[in-house]
Amino acid sequence: xxxxxxxxxxxxxxxxxxxxxxxxxxTPRSSNxxxxxxxxxxxxxxxxxxxxxxxxxxxxxxxxxxxRTLLTKKGIYKKFVDAKVAARKTNKExx
Numbered sequence: 663x664x665x666x667x668x669x670x671x672x673x674x675x676x677x678x679x680x681x682x683x684x685x686x687x688x689t690p691r692s693s694n695x696x697x698x699x700x701x702x703x704x705x706x707x708x709x710x711x712x713x714x715x716x717x718x719x720x721x722x723x724x725x726x727x728x729x730r731t732l733l734t735k736k737g738i739y740k741k742f743v744d745a746k747v748a749a750r751k752t753n754k755e756x757x
């Protein structure tokens with residue numbers, strides 16, 4: 663299963679995180695499939711590549727709770743859910 667989650671980087675007592683796409687059977691520190699952005703909890707600063715995030719969400723990647731919160735703050739998760747609902751609606755109308 664593919665997950666979008668945070669991988670911790672930074673030094674002791676000053677954490678920062680990368681938002682990565684990785685296989686759930688591997689540790690967050692192992693190799694990643696993609697690097698989507700970063701999150702700094704000290705300054706609450708974060709950046710996410712929207713196109714890549716939507717691509718991975720449409721491919722079936724499951725975001726962790728913390729990443730889902732970040733995606734919601736940027737409005738990316740709402741776009742994903744709206745597109746999914748619109749696709750279901752068109753499929754039901756086509757039948």
